[in-house]
Amino acid sequence: MSRTGRLNCIIPPHLLDKLLTNDDSEVRKAALHTLLTTTRLRGERTVRSSFIGAAAAGGGRRTVFDCRQSRSLASAELARSEEGAVSGNVSVNRAFDGLGTTRDFYTKVFQRDSLDDRGMRLDGYVHYDMDYNNAFWDGRRMVFGDGDGRMFTDFTAALDVIGHELTHAVTEFTAGLAYHDQPGALNESISDVFGSLVKQWSLNQTAETADWLIGADVFTPGIEADALRSLKAPGEAYDNSQFGKDPQPDHMSRYVNLPNTELGDSGGVHINSGIPNKAFYLTAKRIGGFAWEAAGLIWYESLKASSAETNFQEFADTTYQKADELYGAESAEQLAVLAAWQEVGIQISGVPAGVARARSLSAGRGNGAGREDGLAALTRQIGTLAAQLKELSADVTGLKAGK
Template sequence: MTRTRRLNCIIPPHLLEKLLRSDDSEVHQAALGTLLTTAGLRGERSVRASFAGAAAPANGRRTIFDCQNGRSLPLAVLARSEDGPPSADDSVNRAFDGLGTTHDFYREVFGRDSIDDRGMRLDGHVHFSANYNNAFWDGREMVFGDGDGKVFTDFTQSPDVIGHELTHGVTEHTAGLAYHNQSGALNESISDVFGSLAKQWSLKQSAEEADWLIGPEVFTPGVEADALRSLKAPGQAYDNALFGKDPQPDHMSKFVNLPDTDRGDNGGVHINSGIPNKAFYLTAVGIGGFAWEAAGLIWYESLKASSVETQFQNFADTTYQKAEELFGAGGNEQLAVLGAWQEVGIQISGVPAGVSRARSRASNRAGGAGRQDGLAELTKQIGMLTSQVTALAKDVAALKGKK
């Protein structure tokens, strides 16, 4: 069965629709042009997708093409290749370096051989269309717009945007998370998580040092906004007259139900991704150190173990199981996962709620020996609760046998 692939854009439709209402005619026209161009690309998608994966393995070789503000990718001119010298065009060099950073991150941290784990070549296209306010992954290549210069800048300037978009390719070649509703929001969240991790890895930042922002460089200086999204504080990336307030929720009680249409953001995939984003952030800071080493590994292995229609609950349960497989039952890593999902309103299946509450109390203790004592106490409580559940199951079985 062939899955329908969708264009994965970094800028969600609700932001572009806000710009359509702008009194500035240039801002309005740029937003309208971006929406119309993107809609046209979706029509070409089914044709282009049929050739995806046809190329032979190429050891992750990078090639950057210049669209020269045109909309035809096949007509773009070669601007820089793996063996060629740096370009005089900063956009070309930033795209080339960003693709390389993301490729090296996946190879060195997870042992992954490019996007498809088979050495897939990495193609990038810069200067796409005129005043194009977006960047996207189309299943074969990464495409960058220059922005309109008033609201958005050149999208090659944001390394986490590049990591985000290429991670859509990783997801496509692993779980293949369907791009709608919860599975689509999880798809977007995975891209935010690994886009941020690739940047953190390149800067050698700990979980505490990282900014946890996606796209802080995409806005012009005149726009009051921290970034497109914040994993640390979903719903607080921006709040201004141009865009309104960041609509991302950070808890299941605030889940936003939207139509599964292009205008409805395919069921709110860029909005509800705030919930699993927050869970990852809490897991990473709960474990501490470099986020890609433990939290990132748990999420990566959970992605590979997921499937097309995986929901938030399924993924949360998988991360809990993977934390145990990778780092041991009742360890700090598994407890961090447990507490993080509970804080965003998702209870791990089969784990009594009291264990999550106990984990939260332990995490609030002082560091060092006090923290270790809290974890030891919590591990003991998990063992006791597990024994109680086992005994109860035996009692139920015995009662059934007497009938």
């Protein structure tokens, strides 16, 4: 069983709970079925293999299986392998490509050898169960439901969802963040952050042009919702009669205290993740450029330096320290980190609030201002040097004329 001992699902329980009151009996039926199936999976130790088996080196090789609407993973048919031909099944190919894109992202951006950094094989299972409104990582493999066709669609369609779920494995093999309260919300946030970065990397998007949404492709066309979550604007991903209002906070003053139970979302791990999500977005936006470069590297190195019970404050302090180690004290990158955490209500330890506020102003307010301010200063310096050179040239010309 994985160190977190949890089944990591992309659809939070509060969304499925809301659907239990839907006017459509088929929607209620699918939601209840998904909740019951997920609860059963969480209770079955046989579903999750030990890390020893999961971590067997395989060069990050991909294999996708077709469950054919069954809940039995053991009886799923091989649908596509690393050496095999392209499948005639769209879901199989999307899962295969998504596994590969996420693997390649970690390899090329962070030089990580698959999810465990030891070449772990990547297994995916599609067409899991009937009307199953979820996708999950079970400690060994990625499993995709097809959705009920009314609220949710095939989960293989969302690359950021695949990146999100596979990042749970990266977290398991690094910090091993416990799945409750703040460590659990940080666990979910890390998956949102890198799930978004996988999508941005695949589309070659900058922090400015990215949508910063998670799960924009999991809803059916008739559902009025932007996505499951928004890193840019937590609390604004959706607001409709089917799901209610997005409950994610974007500031510590709005932190939601929930019980560490299944009904309480393990202390609100899918809800309070909005706070560190916003901090990452603000950091990336202030730095500018491609978010997986500086901001992503700071977060990745901070994840590796964290432990099971790391909370928001400790992680914020670590990102500030890593920004210093990677880019220097009071660099644009470190000031962006400082300002971002301050904006979501977390002061970096050891940096007085007044000092933090003054320093953060130099990091700018959005639109990559941190680097733009540095560029502007360099431009001014070049302009000054050019003017001085012009004056010097004029002086030399005058001297020559006076001879």
